[in-house]
Amino acid sequence: xxxxxxxxxxxxxxxxxxxxxxxxxxxxxxxxxxxxxxxxxxxxxxxxxxxxxxxxxxxxxxxxxxxxxxxxxxxxxxxxxxxxxxxxxxxxxxxxxxxxxxxxxxxxxxxx
Amino acid sequence: xxxxxxxxxxxxxxxxxxxxxxxxxxxxxxxxxxxxxxxxxxxxxxxxxxxxxxxxxxxxxxxxxxxxxxxxxxxxxxxxxxxxxxxxxxxxxxxxxxxxxxxxxxxxxxx
Numbered sequence: 001x002x003x004x005x006x007x008x009x010x011x012x013x014x015x016x017x018x019x020x021x022x023x024x025x026x027x028x029x030x031x032x033x034x035x036x037x038x039x040x041x042x043x044x045x046x047x048x049x050x051x052x053x054x055x056x057x058x059x060x061x062x063x064x065x066x067x068x069x070x071x072x073x074x075x076x077x078x079x080x081x082x083x084x085x086x087x088x089x090x091x092x093x094x095x096x097x098x099x100x101x102x103x104x105x106x107x108x109x110x111x112x
Numbered sequence: 113x114x115x116x117x118x119x120x121x122x123x124x125x126x127x128x129x130x131x132x133x134x135x136x137x138x139x140x141x142x143x144x145x146x147x148x149x150x151x152x153x154x155x156x157x158x159x160x161x162x163x164x165x166x167x168x169x170x171x172x173x174x175x176x177x178x179x180x181x182x183x184x185x186x187x188x189x190x191x192x193x194x195x196x197x198x199x200x201x202x203x204x205x206x207x208x209x210x211x212x213x214x215x216x217x218x219x220x221x222x223x
Binding site for chain 1: 158216
């Protein structure tokens, strides 16, 4: 069965650079969520989209932005990267009105 | 403020012992409660989706109960094994489709 696809799996960037993470939800899922998990930390919700519109916003820094496209994939854009942005970034997708959601395998971002 | 609270934050259990921990949530606008097993740097694994007051679900040695009127769910692990070491996360799904995560209970199984 198709899962949530995230790309790239690993990314190394230098401070002040920009990064773009991509998330491809399960087919027919209309909602995408982004999470950040720093080393040894709890996962933190960043932002979510439903039907290409932002539906909820968590602890997402102003340097980050995200959007959901017409094919329901989502991109998380991160600018002016800081060392503290090094983390595992998960996305999850769901079908609104349904139960549960499926996580991708994550993108590990390392800022050096 | 809508909050999902999990307790304890961390738990050390001897291998073979049974244990349980709690997820508390505001009971208004409840739609479903999810339990996940989460190992660091891995994607959370869905354990249970609970929707009805009084629900009891079981998966192997792990079971969960739900009380939507008082706003809590318990997760039980019987006969803990080393592979049970993980963070157990609950997430509340509200009627408006918002999902609120708890901070998790970190379970450490001692040999």
